[in-house]
Amino acid sequence: xxxxxxxxxxxxxxxxxxxxxxxxxxxxxxxxxxxxxxxxxxxxxxxxxxxxxxxxxxxxxxxxxxxxxxxxxxxxxxxxxxxxxxxxxxxxxxxxxxxxxxxxxxxxxxxxxxxxxxxxxxxxxxxxxxxxxxxxxxxxxxxxxxxxxxxxxxxxxxxxxxxxxxxxxxxxxxxxxxxxxxxxxxxxxxxxxxxxxxxxxxxxxxxxxxxxxxxxxxxxxxxxxxxxxxxxxxxxxxxxxxxxxxxxxxxxxxxxxxxxxxxxxxxxxxxxxxxxxxxxxxxxxxxxxxxxxxxxxxxxxxxxxxxxxxxxxxxxxxxxxxxxxxxxxxxxxxxxxxxxxxxxxxxxxxxxxxxxxxxxxxxxxxxxxxxxxxxxxxxxxxxxxxxxxxxxxxxxxxxxxxxxxxxxxxxxxxxxxxxxxxxxxxxxxxxxxxxxxxxxxxxxxxxxxxxxxxxxxxxxxxxxxxxxxxxxxxxxxxxxxxxxxxxxxxxxxxxxxxxxxxxxxxxxxxxxxxxxxxxxxxxxxxxxxxxxxxxxxxxxxxxxxxxxxxxxxxxxxxxxxxxxxxxxxxxxxxxxxxxxxxxxxxxxxxxxxxxxxxxxxxxxxxxxxxxxxxxxxxxxxxxxxxxxxxxxxxxxxxxxxxxxxxxxxxxxxxxxxxxxxxxxxxxxxxxxxxxxxxxxxxxxxxxxxxxxxxxxxxxxxxxxxxxxxxxxxxxxxxxxxxxxxxxxxxxxxxxxxxxxxxxxxxxxxxxxxxxxxxxxxxxxxxxxxxxxxxxxxxxxxxxxxxxxxxxxxxxxxxxxxxxxxxxxxxxxxxxxxxxxxxxxxxxxxxxxxxxxxxxxxxxxxxxxxxxxxxxxxxxxxxx
Numbered sequence: 001x002x003x004x005x006x007x008x009x010x011x012x013x014x015x016x017x018x019x020x021x022x023x024x025x026x027x028x029x030x031x032x033x034x035x036x037x038x039x040x041x042x043x044x045x046x047x048x049x050x051x052x053x054x055x056x057x058x059x060x061x062x063x064x065x066x067x068x069x070x071x072x073x074x075x076x077x078x079x080x081x082x083x084x085x086x087x088x089x090x091x092x093x094x095x096x097x098x099x100x101x102x103x104x105x106x107x108x109x110x111x112x113x114x115x116x117x118x119x120x121x122x123x124x125x126x127x128x129x130x131x132x133x134x135x136x137x138x139x140x141x142x143x144x145x146x147x148x149x150x151x152x153x154x155x156x157x158x159x160x161x162x163x164x165x166x167x168x169x170x171x172x173x174x175x176x177x178x179x180x181x182x183x184x185x186x187x188x189x190x191x192x193x194x195x196x197x198x199x200x201x202x203x204x205x206x207x208x209x210x211x212x213x214x215x216x217x218x219x220x221x222x223x224x225x226x227x228x229x230x231x232x233x234x235x236x237x238x239x240x241x242x243x244x245x246x247x248x249x250x251x252x253x254x255x256x257x258x259x260x261x262x263x264x265x266x267x268x269x270x271x272x273x274x275x276x277x278x279x280x281x282x283x284x285x286x287x288x289x290x291x292x293x294x295x296x297x298x299x300x301x302x303x304x305x306x307x308x309x310x311x312x313x314x315x316x317x318x319x320x321x322x323x324x325x326x327x328x329x330x331x332x333x334x335x336x337x338x339x340x341x342x343x344x345x346x347x348x349x350x351x352x353x354x355x356x357x358x359x360x361x362x363x364x365x366x367x368x369x370x371x372x373x374x375x376x377x378x379x380x381x382x383x384x385x386x387x388x389x390x391x392x393x394x395x396x397x398x399x400x401x402x403x404x405x406x407x408x409x410x411x412x413x414x415x416x417x418x419x420x421x422x423x424x425x426x427x428x429x430x431x432x433x434x435x436x437x438x439x440x441x442x443x444x445x446x447x448x449x450x451x452x453x454x455x456x457x458x459x460x461x462x463x464x465x466x467x468x469x470x471x472x473x474x475x476x477x478x479x480x481x482x483x484x485x486x487x488x489x490x491x492x493x494x495x496x497x498x499x500x501x502x503x504x505x506x507x508x509x510x511x512x513x514x515x516x517x518x519x520x521x522x523x524x525x526x527x528x529x530x531x532x533x534x535x536x537x538x539x540x541x542x543x544x545x546x547x548x549x550x551x552x553x554x555x556x557x558x559x560x561x562x563x564x565x566x567x568x569x570x571x572x573x574x575x576x577x578x579x580x581x582x583x584x585x586x587x588x589x590x591x592x593x594x595x596x597x598x599x600x601x602x603x604x605x606x607x608x609x610x611x612x613x614x615x616x617x618x619x620x621x622x623x624x625x626x627x628x629x630x631x632x633x634x635x636x637x638x639x640x641x642x643x644x645x646x647x648x649x650x651x652x653x654x655x656x657x658x659x660x661x662x663x664x665x666x667x668x669x670x671x672x673x674x675x676x677x678x679x680x681x682x683x684x685x686x687x688x689x690x691x692x693x694x695x696x697x698x699x700x701x702x703x704x705x706x707x708x709x710x711x712x713x714x715x716x717x718x719x720x721x722x723x724x725x726x727x728x729x730x731x732x733x734x735x736x737x738x739x740x741x742x743x744x745x746x747x748x749x750x751x752x753x754x755x756x757x758x759x760x761x762x763x764x765x766x767x768x769x770x771x772x773x774x775x776x777x778x779x780x781x782x783x784x785x786x787x788x789x790x791x792x793x794x795x796x797x798x799x800x801x802x803x804x805x806x807x808x809x810x811x812x813x814x815x816x817x818x819x820x821x822x823x824x825x826x827x828x829x830x831x832x833x834x835x836x837x838x839x840x841x842x843x844x845x846x847x848x849x850x851x852x853x854x855x856x857x858x859x860x861x862x863x
Contacts, residue, residue, distance in 0.1 A: 137199045138157055138193065147291065148278075152297040155228050160207045166201050167201065167208075168200070169181045169202065171190060171197070171226065172196050175218075176215050177216045177217060178198075178215075182211060183204070186202070196291065211226065224310060234253055238253045239299060239303060242510065245507050245510035248517055248575065250514035251514060254271060255333055256269050256350070257351075268306075269307075270303055272301075275480045275482065279294075279319055280293050281319060285308070285315050293308065313350060314348065314350075316347070318347060321477070321479065336430055337352075337441055338436065338441050339436050345470075345473075348436075356449055357453060358524060362578075365579075370610055372752075372753055373408075373753075374751075374752045377698070378700065379411045380410050380413070383438065383712065386715065387714060390443060391444045396450075399453075399454035406745075409526070410457075411697060412459070415434045416431050418435065421712060424712055425461070426461070426531060427467070428468075431511075432515060461528075462530055464501060464564075464568070465501070466499060466535070467483065474499075484500060485502040494543055494547075495542050520572060526578065527579055533583045533584055534584075536558060537558055537561055539551065539557070566608050573608070580611060582610065582612065583612045584615075586616075590602050592606070593609045593610060593649045612651055613651070613652050613656075614652060614653050618654055625671060628673075632772050640774070646758075647758045650755070651694035652697055655696075655698050656697060660701070664709070666705075667682055668681075669708075677795055678705075679730055680819065683819075683823055684818050686737065687858075688774070693778070703734070703735050704720060704734050733824030733825075736823060744816050750778040751780075753781055753784075754780060759779060761778060764844070774789075774790070777789075785809075790850065790852065790857070790858045791856075792854070792855070792858075793855060796854055797828055799851050799852075800850075801851070802848070802849055802850075804841035805836050807844065809862035811834060811863050812833065812834045813861060813863040816859040817858050818853075833863055
């Protein structure tokens with residue numbers, strides 16, 4: 001497998017780049033810095049409603065009560081009349097803890113709430129004094145843990161709780177000057193306990209089903225729900241499935257989800273971090289200070305959860321995790337469905353609003369098994385195919401281009417978010433988010449939808465083999481190895497400087513299996529090409545003796561990875577009918593495309609893939625084509641050897657991005673000879689490839705014989721197709737050939753229907769090494785005509801070249817010739833029907849006398 005470039009080493013983490021504290025905020029405590037981006041001081045944003053400034057009534061001062069219908073104040077009609085002076089109740093003297101002082105308030109986004117300080121039903125609330133004796137501040141131990149970010153269950157302390165003399169309300173709001181609670185038509189002020197803590201006991205018989213907080217800062221007041229009044233948003237069944245590693249829709253449980261919960265709109269945040277001492281959620285909505293937004297740990301699941309009212313779509317966020325050693329780290333959400341545009345790396349709250357219009361495609365997708373259907377793939381790197389285009393702009397161009405050339409599918413280099421563009425997407429940090437470089441998740445859905453409506457299937461490269469070490473992503477996510485293996489020798493990928501997943505951990509395996517399902521279900525992806533499978537299967541992959549540990553049987557097979565791949569394939573095929581999984585696997589592992597329950601000679605069940613890239617065919621055939629024609633006779637077997645194992649797996653013949661980078665040269669530049677011979681060899685090779693058993697894949701730019709290697713910085717050399725360019729006909733001719741190859745391929749069932757059936761192929765001439773000639777028949781289903789393919793890789797014309805054919809056909813017609821003039825060839829063809837004569841040749845009773853063009857492939861069929 002090609003070694004892909006690793007990203008440059010990340011800079012030292014700055015938890016709050018570009019950020020400046022709000023002007024009203026004194027120096028922040030350590031650990032409260034913004035981990036993501038600049039927080040612009042100013043008025044609260046649109047995530048809430050600003051309430052009118054109001055004077056807070058304090059204990060021991062005159063309070064005014066709103067009267068009800070009967071003119072009496074209070075909930076039960078008893079109490080102080082409106083406008084009268086309330087009896088003075090001695091306020092409890094509570095000295096603040098030493099060093100506890102008010103903090104100046106930052107400008108904060110105001111959550112949606114009742115305007116003008118009114119209660120939720122619109123009535124002006126009465127004011128109720130705190131009881132003079134019973135008090136219920138946050139206990140000192142809980143207080144310390146909340147401030148240090150190590151509290152595992154803040155909901156048992158903060159919020160409203162029944163106590164001996166009523167209901168205690170406890171709030172943690174750093175920088176607040178005052179906090180009031182609005183409940184049951186009553187407004188009561190909380191006592192300031194210092195360090196942002198406020199508390200009060202109200203003489204209520206039970207905890208109110210709904211209440212709100214009025215939070216007063218230096219220059220504004222906010223009316224909001226209390227995050228700590230809500231029950232958990234995840235149920236026991238979700239947690240049970242997560243613990244067992246069997247939550248097949250994990251993205252529905254973890255991550256950030258806008259929702260309505262207990263009558264309030266907001267966002268549910270949930271993250272798996274079993275080693276964390278505490279987790280907070282931070283974002284623009286709290287100016288990246290998570291002190292007042294501690295999450296709760298849900299039992300022994302390792303999941304932390306918090307419902308934050310009034311936070312909605314588009315909000316940036318991260319998780320502030322306190323590691324086992326007490327230090328903190330700011331992490332992007334592993335299940336974020338949307339991210340910032342790199343190099344920014346915050347997660348973004350997202351909800352999809354795309355309406356799919358590909359019902360017809362999805363309905364018939366599973367009608368024919370992929371190995372019995374035409375499957376011609378155009379491989380695309382979206383950011384560089386037409387540099388600068390967004391997903392939606394690509395939707396206007398890519399489907400039309402691919403459809404015009406006749407490809408049945410596109411395969412997209414990894415779409416999942418990645419920080420380093422030079423990795424081409426193969427070093428993923430956002431496994432559940434399409435890259436934001438080209439638009440939003442709904443924009444990507446729009447592109448897939450457009451391709452489906454154009455009749456084109458969509459495959460994407462998927463990378464479960466490894467992930468980068470960025471300290472804001474998955475590496476040691478909660479302070480200890482979590483997604484990676486705990487054994488450093490198992491965790492470190494020797495080739496790419498990345499980390500390998502711990503496939504033996506149920507939750508990690510679940511994260512990946514659910515991710516495969518996620519792309520197929522949420523984005524209607526038709527296939528996953530799984531990258532670097534060989535590096536997953538072998539414990540000694542790219543490792544020397546002493547750098548790896550054998551498995552329990554003493555072997556080098558990674559049994560955890562085998563189990564994971566089997567589970568992934570079985571789950572995807574069960575949940576997503578019509579989807580195909582494709583393995584990029586470069587070894588002779590037995591049973592890559594065999595069913596998981598069929599045990600092979602090695603003692604393993606099949607891995608369960610639908611198709612496998614035939615890396616051996618690619619390597620051997622390109623080696624042959626790179627030789628000068630005079631030397632090819634010594635490498636003749638390299639073009640025939642693939643048929644020895646052609647039916648051991650279900651194969652794809654790939655000329656992928658890996659073969660046209662890093663000094664390997666483009667496909668046409670691999671060919672020897674002058675420019676004419678290079679183009680002729682390129683065309684002849686494509687003709688051979690399209691006729692060979694197996695599906696085919698061609699990387700962008702090779703369809704028009706681009707001479708330069710591919711670069712992700714500028715993409716294909718489209719200027720070669722500009723009519724103003726002198727050699728434009730040469731490149732356009734090759735592209736016209738690709739269009740005709742696909743058209744004829746689709747029309748001839750013999751070229752695809754029996755790709756995995758040995759009866760669909762028969763050598764006619766496989767030993768003509770001196771002539772550089774290969775001839776074979778492809779057979780279709782009963783009652784369909786065969787196709788005769790003859791490839792000639794010498795730069796000479798061979799006249800009257802005898803090829804044996806079955807005797808049941810009266811004549812044969814040339815249906816494709818890569819040397820035809822429209823493709824840029826010398827136009828040496830067989831224009832008329834050819835009648836076989838009764839001269840036995842190549843084991844057949846009759847034979848044709850052909851004219852073989854130089855460096856060309858010819859297809860014929862009976863007429």
